[in-house]
Amino acid sequence: MSEQTLVDVQDLVIEFDTPKGRVRVVDGVSFSVSPGEVLGILGESGSGKTMSTQAILGLIGGYPGVMGGQINLNDQGVTYELLKDLPSFISERRGQPEKNERAWRKHRYAQMKKLWGRAITSIFQNPRRSLDPLMTVGQQVKESIQARESHKDALERLNDQAQTEEALEWLAKVQMVDPARVYHSYPHELSGGMCQRAMIAVALACKPSILVADEPTTGLDATVRAQIVHLLQDLIKAEQCAMLYITHDIREMLYLADRVIVMRHGKVLEQVSANDLKEHALERHEYTQVLLDAAGMIGAHDE
Amino acid sequence: MTGQSTGQSTRQSTWYSTWYSTWHSAWKEQPLSFKLSSIIVVLVLCFGVINPFISYDPVLDVELSRRDLAPSWEYWMGTDGQGRSVALRLFKGIEAFFFPGLIAGLFAAFVGGVLGALCGYFGGWIGRSLSAVLELIDTLPRMVFLVLICTIFPPSILLISIISSVLFIPSIATIIRRKVEALGAEDYILAHVAHGFHPLKIISYHILWLQCRALLTRQMIFVFSYVLFIETALSYLGDYGVQEPYPSWGNMVAQSRISAVAWPWALPALAIIITIAALLAFGDGIARREEEVKR
Ligand SMILES: Nc1ncnc2c1ncn2[C@@H]1O[C@H](COP(=O)(O)OP(=O)(O)OP(=O)(O)O)[C@@H](O)[C@H]1O
């Protein structure tokens, strides 16, 4: 892994036990993200997009879960090899590899506690369900600021007043109409679009070097979607934050992403620059063409 | 003007202000039964707290010349078979269950909440064996167990309340464990983890305090009313509870069986029924309101 990559994933394998037996939901996925870059992940429902990114985030608690591969995360010049010790937690049982999930979780927590929030964080698909329903929006933004400050020396930390002011600033940065009012609102008092803005504020207030955005616009109406996409674009640039952007929507993808990977059935079909996807649609993988066709985008440039 | 608006925006929402707003919105929207029950609960609370400050000598209060009087300005609820003021004895009778019930409720809610959260969050063999022990305790019939304890040890209301709170810990822990397990899959708890919050903060603040406080309050109230029930039952039966001449709602009912008129009997019995019903309705109202806020 070079100094220039932030996240590097190699041959990631994720399996789950179901009543019908072991299923492999992510099968040898590889990709990498450089600082400040936006990598898009495109693919149909169930293709393993969420699972791949949650593996990087260290959030998969299922059993057996992540079973192989490498994930390297670069945080301020230090490289963390997240899956390096994974094989020592896997043993053979009745011909099937089994993982000691408890020990693995403990081990993973020891690594991830330094990285969560600071190096990597996430926003989720359903903005209403990803905000705590019993806390005001302002409190939630402030909590991420607190979590961020708790990594610093006691002398350098912001005091309570400054944290509150910063939380208000964040609400203004995500273009909330009335930040002072929203600060004291509960999520159920806000619209879906406002909730997603709040969630973006909460996530970016951690000052991560990479943000995972898992379908942040699904379930919002068209005008609000466009606003959220523009907002993300601007904030990511301003904060010099890289982003892993997952979506079904090719148009959003072309607008935001620098590079795109196309996934299906847990495999990466191809990796292209957004430009190539736009300009040379007919040279793409068969399945990518199907996706482009479905969005009515094929032929516009190639004919 | 500007100073005022920043003052507004920097206002902290503290635990009592969120508690107050929960209660206040519950007050506005709840049915009449909730309003009535909360008035009664507040009254019982106030009476219970001021009880130790008001001295009462049950022996000096005996005055056979004024026995079985009807309610009047001097004796609001009349007098009993020994000429003692029923109103005053009802009031002092609260002391018999109030602090034991409060202690039992707080203890059961605290220990049950912590155990349940630990079992739910960490799972594994510790969680499983703890759940097994708790389920074992849960199968004991509570009343039988209490009477058994009373025959082995010198009975006191403190002992009774501690035993009954221990008997409630398993069911509270199980409720909390289920809740915590369900919450572990919620997006916002995952988001808290991803944002780098400390796991202890997530368990104690986001899960136990924010999500389970209504459930725990309700269980606490339930334990409190159970102690009330046990105390009055034991005092009524006579051998283990509060002994004459000291008043308890239970022994007041028992005493007035030998009274010549009806109301001294009816009043403590009504007090018992109304208080227990009000406590349970109040707990339900608070819990229901919090469920609605979440949706
Ligand atoms: N705990 C689990 N046990 C078994 N299978 C699972 C589990 N979690 C996810 N899967 C399977 O993993 C596959 C990939 O899921 P994933 O959530 O990554 O899809 P996705 O690409 O994000 O889809 P979507 O676009 O709908 O969000 C799905 O087929 C799903 O059924």
Ligand SMILES: [Mg+2]
């Ligand atoms: Mg998904």
